[in-house]
Amino acid sequence: MSTTTLPLRSDESTVYEQPRNRSRMLIGITLILAMIVSATLQQTAYSFRSGVINAHRGKGVPPPSRLANLDSFSLALLLGGLRGPLVMFLWSSSESQKSDRDLESFDTKVEMIRLLQPEFVTVHLFQIWNKIYNVSAQMSGLANKYGVILDGIDYAERVLEVLPNDINIVATIGSAFADKLGGSAEKSYYQARVRNETLPEFEIMFPAARLGELKKAIADAGIDEESVRITDSGPGMKRALVNKLPGDRLLERFPQTGVTVKAIARQTLRGDSPGKRRYEEDTMLDVKGMLLPELLKPTIDLPPGVVDNNGAKLQFLQEFQPFPYGISPIALGYNYNKRAQLLQRIGQQKHVQMSKMVIDHLPALTLKEWADEEWDRARRLEQRGLPAIAGAESLPLIANVKSAGRF
Numbered sequence: 001m002s003t004t005t006l007p008l009r010s011d012e013s014t015v016y017e018q019p020r021n022r023s024r025m026l027i028g029i030t031l032i033l034a035m036i037v038s039a040t041l042q043q044t045a046y047s048f049r050s051g052v053i054n055a056h057r058g059k060g061v062p063p064p065s066r067l068a069n070l071d072s073f074s075l076a077l078l079l080g081g082l083r084g085p086l087v088m089f090l091w092s093s094s095e096s097q098k099s100d101r102d103l104e105s106f107d108t109k110v111e112m113i114r115l116l117q118p119e120f121v122t123v124h125l126f127q128i129w130n131k132i133y134n135v136s137a138q139m140s141g142l143a144n145k146y147g148v149i150l151d152g153i154d155y156a157e158r159v160l161e162v163l164p165n166d167i168n169i170v171a172t173i174g175s176a177f178a179d180k181l182g183g184s185a186e187k188s189y190y191q192a193r194v195r196n197e198t199l200p201e202f203e204i205m206f207p208a209a210r211l212g213e214l215k216k217a218i219a220d221a222g223i224d225e226e227s228v229r230i231t232d233s234g235p236g237m238k239r240a241l242v243n244k245l246p247g248d249r250l251l252e253r254f255p256q257t258g259v260t261v262k263a264i265a266r267q268t269l270r271g272d273s274p275g276k277r278r279y280e281e282d283t284m285l286d287v288k289g290m291l292l293p294e295l296l297k298p299t300i301d302l303p304p305g306v307v308d309n310n311g312a313k314l315q316f317l318q319e320f321q322p323f324p325y326g327i328s329p330i331a332l333g334y335n336y337n338k339r340a341q342l343l344q345r346i347g348q349q350k351h352v353q354m355s356k357m358v359i360d361h362l363p364a365l366t367l368k369e370w371a372d373e374e375w376d377r378a379r380r381l382e383q384r385g386l387p388a389i390a391g392a393e394s395l396p397l398i399a400n401v402k403s404a405g406r407f
Contacts, residue, residue, distance in 0.1 A: 087116050098130075101138055107151070107277070114159070121168045121352060124159045128152050128172050132180055142189045147279040149180055149190075154278070165309065167349040171340040171359060178333025178366050182373065191373070195326030197281040199289075200263040202247035204240040207258055211238055214254055221249040241269070244287065245325070263287040284314065289322035309342050330370040337362040 094109040110127055117123045131152030136145045156173045163169060181190040206214060211230070218225050223246045233239035242250060244263070251261065265283035284295055296318055299311030309315065316338040317323075317331060343349045344359050351359055 087113060090116070098134060098138075103135065103138070106135070110155070114155070118162050121163070121166065124156070124163075125168055125172055125353065128156045128159075128169075128176070131155060132176050142186055143279065145186070146190060146193055147277060149176065150279070150281065151277050152176060165339075165343060165347070167340050167343040167347070167351050167359070168353070170336050170343060171351060171354065171362070174333045174336030174340060174362065174366070176333075177329045177336065178369065181329035182333060183330070183369065191329055194281050194329040194332070196243055196245065197266060198284040198323070198327040199244040199325075200283050200285065200287055201266050201269070202240075202242050202244060202251070203262045203264050204242065204247075204251075204254075205233060205260040205262075206238055206240065206254075208232075208236050208238045210258075214238075214240065217250055217254040220253050221246065223250060265292075284327060285323055289324040291317060291321060291323075307342070308346050309339055315339070328370055328373055330366060330373055334363060334366040334370055337366050 090109045090113050094106055094113070097103060097106050097109075110131070113123065114127065129152075132149050136148040136152070139145045139148055153173060153176050156169050156176070159169050160166065177194075181187070181194055184190065204214075214230075215225065218228055223242070227242065227246065228250075229241040231239050263286065266280060267278075267282045270278065270280075284292055286292060291314055295314040296312045298315070300309070302308055302310050312318075314332075314335050316335045317327070320331070323331075340351075340359055341363050344351070344356060350356070
């Protein structure tokens with residue numbers, strides 16, 4: 001027995017299409033409204049929580065916007081139930097690439113994991129540690145290792161935009177500066193880089209006819225000529241960029257007639273763009289060694305005499321100014337460790353991995369390490385200034401010192 005299917009009339013087809021189009025439109029409107037309502041409620045909830053926590057601090061400006069997390073929410077909303085499988089794939093894929101030393105797209109996958117799991121602190125702690133210790137160890141050359149360590153710190157700073165004043169992330173940044181850049185086997189290289197790069201650069205504009213005179217001043221000052229970047233700057237003019245400490249010696253030997261000298265922050269020369277890895281620390285000091293105003297700008301008005309986080313990035317280094325020879329990475333670690341200590345004492349936060357005693361002791365221990373590093377550096381510089389002793393190589397150490405009358 002055969003059946004016959006009659007074709008739909010044109011008016012029946014229209015009847016079926018109209019509900020389908022309306023349902024698609026309703027789904028699109030629902031998704032848009034869900035994103036807007038979620039962002040609004042999220043901002044309200046975090047504002048309320050921050051207001052309760054900071055009530056004892058007096059009147060302050062509103063907390064940082066939570067809209068920084070909107071990209072993570074949008075990505076999770078679009079993926080729906082596929083977010084979990086995608087995260088699992090990215091984790092296994094990124095770890096396999098790291099094991100195979102194939103880091104071509106490693107950073108992209110780690111950033112995707114961060115966006116897909118923005119509220120999971122343990123995920124961020126692992127990825128920061130992974131970049132700073134594991135990935136940097138696979139790099140050839142100290143300069144490349146240094147760049148990866150800075151990239152790990154930048155990752156942590158991006159997390160702080162989503163989880164502001166989180167004790168876990170703040171303490172991890174302190175460890176990155178104090179332990180890795182200030183206390184690892186390569187610390188001599190890292191400490192010199194951080195100190196040098198936290199100071200500004202000198203931009204020297206001079207007549208092109210004086211190029212030979214400038215090169216002679218560079219040699220007389222004992223500066224590596226390759227460290228001075230000289231480029232053309234308009235008709236008959238040259239531009240030289242040199243770091244501040246060697247720049248001071250250079251300017252003492254280079255008459256400044258017809259010369260313009262300006263101190264500039266090195267981050268303004270890089271042209272940083274989102275997703276671009278930086279290979280040098282940002283300038284944090286002015287030409288006098290004082291911290292830049294934006295690093296000390298508070299976001300919370302504390303009552304007089306109250307010791308607490310005021311929202312400034314380098315709040316706890318203000319009392320140690322000036323820094324004429326740049327900021328030690330251990331000093332930066334102390335600043336973050338002090339912030340973490342107060343987040344525990346006053347903010348009542350608890351680190352997921354470290355005990356209360358460890359967090360409470362970190363500022364004092366880091367401060368001692370910073371003092372030891374400054375003392376060691378001062379003694380080494382003092383020894384460089386001592387006159388040479390004839391035949392010192394063949395004399396015992398004590399006799400060497402006594403012969404110079406320094407014992």
